[in-house]
Amino acid sequence: DAKTTQPNSMESNEEEPVHLPCNHSTISGTDYIHWYRQLPSQGPEYVIHGLTSNVNNRMASLAIAEDRKSSTLILHRATLRDAAVYYCIPHTGANSKLTFGKGITLSVRP
Amino acid sequence: EPEVTQTPSHQVTQMGQEVILRCVPISNHLYFYWYRQILGQKVEFLVSFYNNEISEKSEIFDDQFSVERPDGSNFTLKIRSTKLEDSAMYFCASRRGLTTNEKLFFGSGTQLSVL
Numbered sequence: 001d002a003k004t005t006q007p008n009s010m011e012s013n014e015e016e017p018v019h020l021p022c023n024h025s026t027i028s029g030t031d032y033i034h035w036y037r038q039l040p041s042q043g044p045e046y047v048i049h050g051l052t053s054n055v056n057n058r059m060a061s062l063a064i065a066e067d068r069k070s071s072t073l074i075l076h077r078a079t080l081r082d083a084a085v086y087y088c089i090p091h092t093g094a095n096s097k098l099t100f101g102k103g104i105t106l107s108v109r110p
Numbered sequence: 111e112p113e114v115t116q117t118p119s120h121q122v123t124q125m126g127q128e129v130i131l132r133c134v135p136i137s138n139h140l141y142f143y144w145y146r147q148i149l150g151q152k153v154e155f156l157v158s159f160y161n162n163e164i165s166e167k168s169e170i171f172d173d174q175f176s177v178e179r180p181d182g183s184n185f186t187l188k189i190r191s192t193k194l195e196d197s198a199m200y201f202c203a204s205r206r207g208l209t210t211n212e213k214l215f216f217g218s219g220t221q222l223s224v225l
Contacts, residue, residue, distance in 0.1 A: 021116050032211055043114075043201045043216035044153060086172040087153075096141055097166060 002027040002090040006104040012078045013109050020073040020104055022088030027054050027068055031090040034098065035062065039084045042101070047073065047086070083108045112136045116202050116217035123192055124225055131187045131220045133202030143183045143203040143214070144177065146170070153201070159185065160208075192224045 005023040012018040024033065034049040048055055048062045050071070055062040061074040075082055085103040115134045122145040123129050135142050158165040159177055176188045185204075189196055202217045 034213070036214075038153070043203075043219050045213075045216065046213040049211070049213065053136060096160075096205075097155045097158050098214055099155060100145075104150055 002003070002031060002092065004088050004090065004101050006086075006088055009105040009107065011107045011109060012075075014080060015077050018075040018106065018108075020075075020084070020086050020088075020106065021070065022072070022104075023070045024090050025069040027090045028092065029068075031092055033062070033064060033068075033071050033092050034089045035060070036087045036089060036098070036100075037084040038087070038103070039081075044087065049091070053069065074087065078106075078108045080108050080110060082106060097100045112215070113133055114182075114202055114204055114215050114217035116200075116220050118220060119218070120221045120223070122223045122225065126191050129189050129192055129222065131189075131200050131202075131222070133185045133187075133204065133217055134183055134203030134208075135185055136215055137183070139204035139206045139215070141165075141205045141208060142177075142179070143205075144187045145201045145203060145216075146198040147201065148198045155201075156187075179204050189222075192222075197222060197224045 004108050031052050032049050035047040036044040038044045048060050050062045063072045087103040089098050117132045136225045142159040145153050147153045155168050157167045157171045174190045178186050199219045199221050203214045205212045205214050
């Protein structure tokens with residue numbers, strides 16, 4: 001599995017944008033980059049995924065570097081409910097499982 | 111949106127006892143998983159299941175663990191003789207297909223406490 005590096009934690013103010021970075025320099029050309037999050041006392045929840053182009057959905061945007069060695073999850077207006085651990089996970093086609101790292105803990109200040 | 115459901119939400123058991131954790135995956139999904147998370151630690155893969163057999167298992171998934179899809183809707187994880195270190199949150203997950211484009215849907219978990 002491709003190795004990922006994320007900061008341990010980040011703080012944001014409510015209603016402000018948040019940019020959560022992830023380095024995945026060993027990612028292979030066919031791996032999608034998935035982002036999941038885990039709210040307190042809940043199971044992981046899908047956020048977004050992409051391959052090469054930037055992606056948008058109702059939850060977030062995903063900006064993928066041109067060399068695909070890094071990506072950034074963008075929450076356009078953080079809410080208190082967005083406080084969670086966010087995981088960046090390259091999905092290797094050879095395996096069906098997702099491998100979770102430590103993720104980045106996002107705190108949102110009111 | 112469809113959900114993966116898990117029961118019970120909490121299970122307390124004595125060391126050495128057998129426990130069965132139950133999951134109902136999303137109905138048109140074909141691939142099923144169990145993960146666990148010990149308090150304060152990472153979410154760890156245990157096992158994947160497809161076409162009524164184990165596809166992959168981790169080192170954690172030893173002979174004390176087994177999985178079953180008994181009736182086409184439920185997906186169970188059995189721990190034959192629980193140990194204190196089995197105390198964790200156990201998550202079931204399912205996905206429709208196997209491509210890297212498919213997302214995984216997780217249940218809300220069963221908190222297992224072994225006394």
